[in-house]
Amino acid sequence: MARSASTSRSFLDAGVLSRLSKMAFEVNRPMLGSVTGIHRSATRGASVEFAEYRKYVPGDDPKHIDWQVYARSDRFYIKEFEADTNLRAYLVLDASGSMAFDSGRGTRFDFARRLAAHLAYLMVRQGDAVGLHCCAENVAVDLPARQAPSHLHTCFDLLERVEPKGESTLTDALHTLAERIQRRASVIVLTDAFMPAGELLDAVQHLCFQRHEVSLFHLLDPQETAFDFTRPVRFVDLEGGADLVADPSVMRQTYLDALEQHADTLRDGCRKFHVDYRRARVDHEFESALTAFLLEHANLFAGGGAARR
Amino acid sequence: MISLSPLLLWLLPLAALPVIIHLLNRLRYQTVRWAAMMFLRSADRDASRRAKIRQWLILAVRCLMLLFFILALARLQSQGRLARFFDPGADMVVILFDRSASMEHLRGGASGRERALDLLRSGLEEAADGARVLWVDSAMGEVTPVPSGMDPERLPMTVSTSTSADTAALLRTALREISRAEVARAEIWIPTDRQSRSWIPEGTESPDWEEWAGLDTRVTLRLLDVAGIPAKSGNRTLQIEGRPEREGDQLRVGLRMVRDRVEPESVALRLRSGGLTLREDIMVEGREFRWEQLLPLEAGADRVDAFFSVPSDANPADNEVAVAWRDPGRLLASLELDDAEVDRVMRASILPDSGRREVAGRGRELDRDTCLWIRDGNAPWTESQRAWLREGGVLLTLPRPSDLEAVSSEGGDTFVTSWTEQTGVLATEQREPLRMDLVRVRRAVSLEPEEGTDTLALLDNGWPLLTRRSEGRGAEYHLATLPTREASNLAAGYVLVPVVQRLLREGARKGDAWGIRTLGEWVPEAGERWEPLDGEGRDPRLHPGRYRLQDQRIALNRPTGEDAGGLLTVEEVRAWAAPLDLRVFGDDRIDADAASSRVDFTSLLALAGLGFLVVESWLLTRNIRRRNPTQPAWGSAS
Numbered sequence: 001m002a003r004s005a006s007t008s009r010s011f012l013d014a015g016v017l018s019r020l021s022k023m024a025f026e027v028n029r030p031m032l033g034s035v036t037g038i039h040r041s042a043t044r045g046a047s048v049e050f051a052e053y054r055k056y057v058p059g060d061d062p063k064h065i066d067w068q069v070y071a072r073s074d075r076f077y078i079k080e081f082e083a084d085t086n087l088r089a090y091l092v093l094d095a096s097g098s099m100a101f102d103s104g105r106g107t108r109f110d111f112a113r114r115l116a117a118h119l120a121y122l123m124v125r126q127g128d129a130v131g132l133h134c135c136a137e138n139v140a141v142d143l144p145a146r147q148a149p150s151h152l153h154t155c156f157d158l159l160e161r162v163e164p165k166g167e168s169t170l171t172d173a174l175h176t177l178a179e180r181i182q183r184r185a186s187v188i189v190l191t192d193a194f195m196p197a198g199e200l201l202d203a204v205q206h207l208c209f210q211r212h213e214v215s216l217f218h219l220l221d222p223q224e225t226a227f228d229f230t231r232p233v234r235f236v237d238l239e240g241g242a243d244l245v246a247d248p249s250v251m252r253q254t255y256l257d258a259l260e261q262h263a264d265t266l267r268d269g270c271r272k273f274h275v276d277y278r279r280a281r282v283d284h285e286f287e288s289a290l291t292a293f294l295l296e297h298a299n300l301f302a303g304g305g306a307a308r309r
Numbered sequence: 310m311i312s313l314s315p316l317l318l319w320l321l322p323l324a325a326l327p328v329i330i331h332l333l334n335r336l337r338y339q340t341v342r343w344a345a346m347m348f349l350r351s352a353d354r355d356a357s358r359r360a361k362i363r364q365w366l367i368l369a370v371r372c373l374m375l376l377f378f379i380l381a382l383a384r385l386q387s388q389g390r391l392a393r394f395f396d397p398g399a400d401m402v403v404i405l406f407d408r409s410a411s412m413e414h415l416r417g418g419a420s421g422r423e424r425a426l427d428l429l430r431s432g433l434e435e436a437a438d439g440a441r442v443l444w445v446d447s448a449m450g451e452v453t454p455v456p457s458g459m460d461p462e463r464l465p466m467t468v469s470t471s472t473s474a475d476t477a478a479l480l481r482t483a484l485r486e487i488s489r490a491e492v493a494r495a496e497i498w499i500p501t502d503r504q505s506r507s508w509i510p511e512g513t514e515s516p517d518w519e520e521w522a523g524l525d526t527r528v529t530l531r532l533l534d535v536a537g538i539p540a541k542s543g544n545r546t547l548q549i550e551g552r553p554e555r556e557g558d559q560l561r562v563g564l565r566m567v568r569d570r571v572e573p574e575s576v577a578l579r580l581r582s583g584g585l586t587l588r589e590d591i592m593v594e595g596r597e598f599r600w601e602q603l604l605p606l607e608a609g610a611d612r613v614d615a616f617f618s619v620p621s622d623a624n625p626a627d628n629e630v631a632v633a634w635r636d637p638g639r640l641l642a643s644l645e646l647d648d649a650e651v652d653r654v655m656r657a658s659i660l661p662d663s664g665r666r667e668v669a670g671r672g673r674e675l676d677r678d679t680c681l682w683i684r685d686g687n688a689p690w691t692e693s694q695r696a697w698l699r700e701g702g703v704l705l706t707l708p709r710p711s712d713l714e715a716v717s718s719e720g721g722d723t724f725v726t727s728w729t730e731q732t733g734v735l736a737t738e739q740r741e742p743l744r745m746d747l748v749r750v751r752r753a754v755s756l757e758p759e760e761g762t763d764t765l766a767l768l769d770n771g772w773p774l775l776t777r778r779s780e781g782r783g784a785e786y787h788l789a790t791l792p793t794r795e796a797s798n799l800a801a802g803y804v805l806v807p808v809v810q811r812l813l814r815e816g817a818r819k820g821d822a823w824g825i826r827t828l829g830e831w832v833p834e835a836g837e838r839w840e841p842l843d844g845e846g847r848d849p850r851l852h853p854g855r856y857r858l859q860d861q862r863i864a865l866n867r868p869t870g871e872d873a874g875g876l877l878t879v880e881e882v883r884a885w886a887a888p889l890d891l892r893v894f895g896d897d898r899i900d901a902d903a904a905s906s907r908v909d910f911t912s913l914l915a916l917a918g919l920g921f922l923v924v925e926s927w928l929l930t931r932n933i934r935r936r937n938p939t940q941p942a943w944g945s946a947s
Contacts, residue, residue: 101343108344196347229341233339234341238344239344245338246349250364251352257352
């Protein structure tokens with residue numbers, strides 16, 4: 001499956017997939033999957049991992065009674081085990097015009113597309129269901145979560161077709177998603193977050209309130225963080241707003257302060273809601289960002305399915 | 310506000326260069342498709358206040374920095390209220406006014422004296438506001454308080470003279486007055502043509518720089534430079550050459566004309582003598598032209614006077630000379646010498662065999678006929694001797710042989726390192742210098758000159774060889790060595806004989822005004838009335854010419870040093886007056902404002918420019934310093 005997918009998509013890297021093939025994406029919260037998987041389930045099940053004893057109540061299947069405990073205590077106890085299930089992951093890509101920003105190192109959307117594609121591949125490969133949602137003005141891409149390998153091709157086709165344009169509708173999309181996903185899931189958001197931090201944090205909070213596990217990739221271009229223009233510049237808004245002619249040397253400090261404050265607000269807000277917030281620069285290798293994401297999830301949430309395997 | 314380098318003021322538009330570059334850069338903007346517009350818009354709103362102010366501040370600082378540096382290069386100076394704000398001025402102003410003959414030289418249509426008066430007029434109007442002003446006249450040496458703001462041309466001591474000036478002596482007078490006044494701050498103004506003989510005359514003392522250094526008063530020397538640009542028109546200087554000599558029934562007078570051109574020209578020489586005025590055209594060639602003019606003597610006459618002049622030119626003060634001659638007759642010298650060898654040599658030096666010289670031995674009373682008195686030792690004078698001296702006698706005092714000591718620790722000879730060549734008994738006459746360089750001295754006494762004594766010759770070890778001190782109309786000379794084989798080689802005669810003969814002639818004028826004298830050397834005494842023969846209004850203290858005193862004739866000529874053309878450079882004057890804070894005004898152009906209280910802003914402007922440079926650097930680096938500590942780690946994950 002990996003060979004066929006990687007050879008046909010420009011945003012997939014077979015080498016990266018090969019190197020990350022032994023890694024798994026872990027989540028913190030118990031999931032409510034539809035089939036058996038590698039993630040801890042919110043319900044009891046039939047895995048080999050002991051969960052707890054509880055008193056027998058009428059209606060319980062007698063085959064779950066622990067007879068050795070009965071022999072010692074002359075009471076009926078039911079022995080329960082953890083259930084393993086798969087997860088549903090939603091990859092949410094901000095496809096607004098600002099994601100098309102390119103300072104010569106590739107667009108931000110390309111970076112997000114690579115991340116999403118590789119994550120989707122790895123998740124489907126470990127039996128999880130992956131959904132894809134690209135949101136922007138006049139962009140309607142919404143694939144429900146599926147675990148079938150053929151679904152992966154659909155996702156890739158969609159990623160290939162999507163072009164970033166228009167204003168961002170990310171916050172609306174996240175609110176919609178929070179309402180629409182009935183069962184708890186992992187939501188991975190890839191965005192430049194160029195929108196009011198409060199609105200974005202509200203949407204993230206909404207998702208958390210619905211017991212979804214949220215990860216937020218804040219993608220930034222090095223030119224945006226350096227703002228090292230020396231001559232006056234006419235800035236053209238990628239999302240269709242008014243132009244601005246300015247002397248960067250005059251406003252550099254204020255701009256950088258505002259950007260830093262915005263990022264700090266997002267970081268602090270995400271920390272408050274236990275959201276995995278990560279800044280990523282698009283001039284860095286996406287593989288390192290992806291590896292770090294997977295490793296930190298595996299370490300943080302050790303005790304999950306990956307640890308058991 | 311005046312610029313000493315006005316051409317550099319054309320660079321002033323360069324001060325706007327930062328603004329122009331800034332505006333050009335704004336016009337040449339690049340277009341960038343940008344994502345983070347929300348931050349840019351908020352930054353643009355905020356920057357429109359603080360950062361934009363800072364940006365324009367940097368631009369203003371850069372403009373001001375360039376402006377101040379350009380103004381500093383242009384050597385900006387100010388006067389008037391602004392100048393007084395920075396420099397309140399002196400409590401006392403001492404004006405040393407040079408009225409020497411050289412100041413009459415016309416340059417640019419005005420004489421140096423007239424330009425000096427122009428400079429002083431504006432300076433007095435402004436700088437003397439509340440300050441005490443003293444006027445020191447170089448011709449008379451008098452100190453006169455002058456009301457502030459007075460037009461100096463109304464002062465009687467500003468008219469032209471043909472005297473010489475001794476700046477060192479004038480400075481000593483200024484020192485005395487400033488010390489007496491005990492003011493906090495004083496200024497000495499010297500309008501000058503920088504003639505070297507006026508500043509550093511031969512045989513004069515230095516202006517006591519050590520005493521200047523010890524003054525509690527802060528003294529500034531203000532040099533009002535009127536040297537100007539020399540006139541292109543030719544200048545002719547008429548001088549007497551040597552001594553008039555009788556030749557039968559004629560008197561041979563040597564004349565010399567010094568010109569600043571070499572082309573031959575015919576010059577009309579006017580001669581006034583005995584009520585007659587004669588004109589003779591003289592063809593002169595080269596820069597220096599010498600000739601002899603013959604004056605007829607009436608039968609049996611032993612005296613004559615004359616006045617020579619050439620047409621007036623760039624300096625009207627140096628176109629005339631006066632001659633008065635009387636046959637000196639018999640010259641008597643009186644010797645009182647213990648040492649036989651010395652007595653023999655000195656007698657020989659008097660040339661008694663010429664028939665016109667006589668020698669009297671010890672015991673003869675000094676009388677009107679005695680011209681020269683030669684003695685050894687330093688015995689006190691009697692009253693009659695002092696009276697004889699004050700009436701014009703000349704005394705030569707020699708040391709006693711027992712007082713002599715070796716001039717060198719090795720016992721070798723020493724020689725003469727300097728002597729006054731221009732005037733006095735050691736002067737060069739008819740271009741033949743005394744061979745003082747051949748004098749060798751082995752034993753001598755160390756003379757200790759009294760106040761008012763001039764050193765005429767100096768030995769290599771620093772001891773004076775010959776000194777002169779005026780006593781009334783007479784003079785006392787001291788020789789430090791003896792004309793003996795053990796002491797010196799003076800007995801060879803090539804220096805001693807001319808010197809003794811000159812001393813005889815100097816003494817021959819005792820009580821007799823007949824002769825050619827230098828202006829200032831022979832001045833009327835109380836009660837004497839000198840009648841000018843060459844124009845009414847001439848003052849024998851100030852003006853050259855022939856004067857009649859009863860039946861005598863006195864020919865007064867300007868000091869020969871005034872005819873010397875050498876000028877000191879401003880740097881040489883600055884070096885000479887190094888202990889004083891010297892400020893030069895006027896430079897190479899005539900500017901009446903130059904004498905006013907002017908403050909030089911060059912240093913101030915340069916400092917301000919540097920200050921703006923520092924401020925600009927601070928404004929630029931302030932941004933970097935603020936930015937670095939809080940630079941966010943955008944690449945790291947939180």
